[in-house]
Amino acid sequence: MTVPNLKQTAKPVKPKTNWSRMDEADNFAKTVKLFRQGKYDEDSFRRFRLQHGAYGTRMTSDYAMVRIKLPAGEIYPHQFEKISQLSEQYSIGNAHFTTRESIQLHWVILEDVSEILRSLAEVGMTSREACGNTVRNVMCSPLAGVCPDEAFDSTPYALATAKFFLRNPMTQALPRKFKFTFTCCEKHGMARIVDVGLIPQTREIDGETQRGFKIFLGGGLGNKSFVGHQLEEFTPEDDLLYTSMAVIRLFDRLGDRTNLARNRLRYLVNEMGWEKFQNLVLKERAVVRATQSVITRLKVDTIPNEVRQPIRISDESGESTPDGYARWLKTNTVKQKQSSYHSVFITLEAGDITSNQLTAIADIIQDFSAEGKARTGFNQNVALRFVHEDDLVKIYSRLLRVGLAKSGALTMTAPIGCSGTTSCNLALTNSHRLAKEIQRKFLDLKLDEDGDLSGSSIKISGCPNACGQHSIATIGFFGGGARVGKDMYPNYQMSLGGRSDGSAMLGEICLRVPAKRVIPVILKIIELFKEHKKSDDTLQSWIHRVVNGNEDSQIKSLNDIKKVLEPLTIPPTKEDDPDFYLDYGSDTSYHTKTGKGECAA
Amino acid sequence: MCCLSGTVKITTDVDSLRSEIRDKSVRVIDVRREADYKQDHITSAVNLPLATLLSDDSPERVLKLVNSMGIDDETRVVVYDDTFGALASRVAWTLEYLGHSDVSLLETTYGNWKSLGLENDSQIPNFQSKEHSMKLQSNILATSDYLESAKTRDDVILIDNRERLNFLEQHIPGAISLPYRTLASDGKILRPKEDMKRLLENRGVTENSEIITYCGSVGTLSGLAYYALKSAGLSNAKLYVRSFKEWKNLQKPTEKQEDASYWDLSAE
Numbered sequence: 001m002t003v004p005n006l007k008q009t010a011k012p013v014k015p016k017t018n019w020s021r022m023d024e025a026d027n028f029a030k031t032v033k034l035f036r037q038g039k040y041d042e043d044s045f046r047r048f049r050l051q052h053g054a055y056g057t058r059m060t061s062d063y064a065m066v067r068i069k070l071p072a073g074e075i076y077p078h079q080f081e082k083i084s085q086l087s088e089q090y091s092i093g094n095a096h097f098t099t100r101e102s103i104q105l106h107w108v109i110l111e112d113v114s115e116i117l118r119s120l121a122e123v124g125m126t127s128r129e130a131c132g133n134t135v136r137n138v139m140c141s142p143l144a145g146v147c148p149d150e151a152f153d154s155t156p157y158a159l160a161t162a163k164f165f166l167r168n169p170m171t172q173a174l175p176r177k178f179k180f181t182f183t184c185c186e187k188h189g190m191a192r193i194v195d196v197g198l199i200p201q202t203r204e205i206d207g208e209t210q211r212g213f214k215i216f217l218g219g220g221l222g223n224k225s226f227v228g229h230q231l232e233e234f235t236p237e238d239d240l241l242y243t244s245m246a247v248i249r250l251f252d253r254l255g256d257r258t259n260l261a262r263n264r265l266r267y268l269v270n271e272m273g274w275e276k277f278q279n280l281v282l283k284e285r286a287v288v289r290a291t292q293s294v295i296t297r298l299k300v301d302t303i304p305n306e307v308r309q310p311i312r313i314s315d316e317s318g319e320s321t322p323d324g325y326a327r328w329l330k331t332n333t334v335k336q337k338q339s340s341y342h343s344v345f346i347t348l349e350a351g352d353i354t355s356n357q358l359t360a361i362a363d364i365i366q367d368f369s370a371e372g373k374a375r376t377g378f379n380q381n382v383a384l385r386f387v388h389e390d391d392l393v394k395i396y397s398r399l400l401r402v403g404l405a406k407s408g409a410l411t412m413t414a415p416i417g418c419s420g421t422t423s424c425n426l427a428l429t430n431s432h433r434l435a436k437e438i439q440r441k442f443l444d445l446k447l448d449e450d451g452d453l454s455g456s457s458i459k460i461s462g463c464p465n466a467c468g469q470h471s472i473a474t475i476g477f478f479g480g481g482a483r484v485g486k487d488m489y490p491n492y493q494m495s496l497g498g499r500s501d502g503s504a505m506l507g508e509i510c511l512r513v514p515a516k517r518v519i520p521v522i523l524k525i526i527e528l529f530k531e532h533k534k535s536d537d538t539l540q541s542w543i544h545r546v547v548n549g550n551e552d553s554q555i556k557s558l559n560d561i562k563k564v565l566e567p568l569t570i571p572p573t574k575e576d577d578p579d580f581y582l583d584y585g586s587d588t589s590y591h592t593k594t595g596k597g598e599c600a601a
Numbered sequence: 602m603c604c605l606s607g608t609v610k611i612t613t614d615v616d617s618l619r620s621e622i623r624d625k626s627v628r629v630i631d632v633r634r635e636a637d638y639k640q641d642h643i644t645s646a647v648n649l650p651l652a653t654l655l656s657d658d659s660p661e662r663v664l665k666l667v668n669s670m671g672i673d674d675e676t677r678v679v680v681y682d683d684t685f686g687a688l689a690s691r692v693a694w695t696l697e698y699l700g701h702s703d704v705s706l707l708e709t710t711y712g713n714w715k716s717l718g719l720e721n722d723s724q725i726p727n728f729q730s731k732e733h734s735m736k737l738q739s740n741i742l743a744t745s746d747y748l749e750s751a752k753t754r755d756d757v758i759l760i761d762n763r764e765r766l767n768f769l770e771q772h773i774p775g776a777i778s779l780p781y782r783t784l785a786s787d788g789k790i791l792r793p794k795e796d797m798k799r800l801l802e803n804r805g806v807t808e809n810s811e812i813i814t815y816c817g818s819v820g821t822l823s824g825l826a827y828y829a830l831k832s833a834g835l836s837n838a839k840l841y842v843r844s845f846k847e848w849k850n851l852q853k854p855t856e857k858q859e860d861a862s863y864w865d866l867s868a869e
């Protein structure tokens with residue numbers, strides 16, 4: 001007899017938007033065939049492939065990396081299940097959460113990409129315009145809608161913006177990629193390091209509250225990074241779309257299409273000067289506003305999402321609180337503005353997750369999140385929100401069972417590491433593994449529990465291109481090679497003092513640190529800080545003072561820090577320490593090797 | 602029923618098997634471990650644990666096993682497991698190799714059968730042993746020697762059914778990677794025919810080729826792939842049944858994806 005499944009679960013929440021188009025899968029399959037038959041030239045094919053969200057892979061043309069974009073970071077349980085399945089079928093049994101709220105499948109056979117697109121379409125997801133010279137994934141703070149400090153929830157605006165520009169003819173051939181990030185508040189912000197960054201704000205006009213944004217333009221990270229400029233005091237919500245269109249039109253018209261290395265919006269702004277650019281934007285916006293024949297509006301859906309009754313699975317009361325719970329609670333959860341609810345961040349290792357864990361998350365969302373979906377975060381992680389405080393012990397136990405209950409998600413013990421030599425053509429070092437090594441070591445040392453380190457961050461890129469966002473880290477690294485005689489070893493340039501919040505600034509170069517000395521060097525910095533800190537200092541505030549020349553202790557400048565660290569960075573001989581000459585994750589001698597990069601393609 | 606007409610279904614659906622069981626017109630083989638079988642199994646099924654078969658899968662031994670299960674040349678056979686069809690495939694292939702063509706896989710797993718509430722019990726059936734002939738079908742078997750020479754031909758495609766990371770790390774030169782997880786679809790051990798065809802065609806695997814499948818050690822995952830190919834109409838397929846384990850033991854050449862630390866992309 002059929003036994004009905006007796007587990008009581010709430011009705012699954014379905015996505016409101018279908019981002020996919022099934023015909024794109026067939027078209028992709030056809031185009032790959034033509035390309036393989038030599039009927040499609042390399043350059044046009046690359047552009048096509050990137051437009052559909054498939055990157056090339058390190059040292060091979062057989063494999064691709066598929067980047068699935070999640071507008072505003074929203075992802076639903078059945079979508080997790082699908083990605084789990086796809087990771088086993090077409091990838092390495094793992095998926096990767098990125099710093100821009102997307103999910104990547106690596107080492108996918110180019111001929112299988114169309115099958116992935118097809119499956120994504122079944123669950124309303126897309127990888128379209130996740131790469132290439134177009135509007136990339138529109139991000140939104142994972143705390144938007146629950147952040148105690150926000151003026152209002154910016155999520156609907158992020159979704160509407162993503163919807164408006166996706167497949168929009170005006171964004172199909174920009175000079176270069178173009179990124180939007182919506183945030184919740186100044187503190188949780190990333191608004192100043194992106195082409196267009198937006199922070200919600202309100203003002204009172206004739207006793208009425210008007211919604212609007214602080215808009216920052218021309219920021220961004222890369223080989224050369226810039227902090228964005230605020231366009232005007234207050235941009236009313238009705239002007240949001242016109243402003244976005246104006247900036248994109250200007251970029252399209254004036255952006256440098258010849259010099260690939262310098263064609264992001266930030267270079268345009270920098271070369272022209274901010275005031276001139278600002279004026280152009282305001283003028284262009286007036287033109288856009290006036291010439292839209294029909295009033296073009298963002299379709300902002302502000303109907304509040306249903307918050308379901310938290311689901312009580314059979315109450316396992318009497319069960320004791322598992323070890324490590326208090327530590328996890330402190331370093332992985334945030335109280336929401338809605339009383340009794342928490343947002344739970346899941347600690348991953350440099351964004352990697354197994355197919356089994358993806359399926360487990362789908363179930364855990366169903367059982368514990370009253371909004372019935374999840375949000376990807378800014379730090380290669382994922383957040384389950386609207387978890388009732390009475391359920392926190394239970395959700396911790398569930399996460400523990402599937403290896404997802406590591407502490408430290410919101411601390412500097414969860415470093416960012418870009419793909420590095422695990423898959424990226426431009427990589428010089430294994431930044432990805434280094435991030436994992438640091439995490440393991442620092443969790444062992446329980447540094448996540450150290451309040452003095454809160455608000456600080458470690459971010460690592462495998463080359464100067466800054467995919468790992470090293471320039472906004474308290475302690476940032478980018479990879480390169482160095483040599484002693486004929487022997488090469490992996491090396492990192494270290495910068496200190498970067499941040500992306502209200503006092504956003506780029507980190508300043510301190511010194512080069514060999515890969516195998518990165519951990520001791522960070523520990524030494526922490527030691528120095530403990531020695532010289534004032535009572536209410538955090539590592540971040542102390543470094544900030546040193547970098548800005550405002551520190552009065554013995555360590556007054558980056559140079560003073562450098563002097564203390566330098567002895568740690570001296571290469572030993574190969575006979576004394578052969579391991580020094582190997583990169584993490586490799587047992588063969590280190591050499592730099594790169595292929596054709598596609599960031600500008 | 603004629604044996605070599607190619608009309609034998611690769612998989613059999615649940616309802617057909619139920620009616621065949623009612624009509625007593627089928628021999629059902631359960632390839633799970635003996636302890637699991639004894640607990641419960643599809644009504645009327647006999648047990649042939651894969652390990653029992655593998656302990657000695659010489660044709661003479663297999664013939665004895667087949668006879669003892671009451672199977673002669675005319676018996677219709679359906680095989681099932683609880684491991685997405687891979688173990689069942691290896692047993693089905695062995696019967697086919699012996700010359701028994703009327704063998705199908707159950708389209709789903711035992712776990713699924715049971716959760717649908719379909720007939721199962723713990724009775725061990727009684728039957729008489731039979732006499733099967735031996736007509737070895739060497740055209741569905743690839744040995745290492747055969748593979749080595751076939752590989753040099755343009756019309757031969759070699760498929761590796763292990764997981765992608767294992768493939769990247771080491772594989773037989775020239776092989777293409779098709780992880781076994783790609784073969785199934787929701788709830789079924791094999792994808793629908795059209796789906797499978799499209800996937801294979803994208804990968805350049807077409808009926809003009811001879812196809813050889815292999816996996817890690819004993820030909821289970823690649824056995825499933827062998828049937829996946831047949832289900833898509835690609836009948837010119839062979840199983841390299843001793844697979845990568847033998848290839849490595851024989852110290853034949855292997856190939857790897859160089860200059861990338863892909864293992865570091867995996868969690869755990």
Ligand code: HEM
Pocket residue numbers: 055056065097098099100104179220221222223351380417418419423424425426465466467468469597598599600
């Ligand atoms: C000159 C070339 C490149 C530049 C300037 C560049 C720039 C960036 C930047 C700035 C980010 C950080 C996200 C943000 O905007 O905040 C990023 C993210 C990323 N980029 Fe690149 N990129 C380049 C090439 C590549 C290539 C070739 C790959 C590999 C196929 C790649 C893979 C990634 C990944 C995976 C991320 C997300 C980081 C993560 O979570 O792993 N990038 N890129």
Ligand code: SF4
Pocket residue numbers: 418419420421424425426427428431461462463464465466467468
């Ligand atoms: S920073 Fe360099 S190594 Fe890392 S993903 Fe970007 S291009 Fe590749």
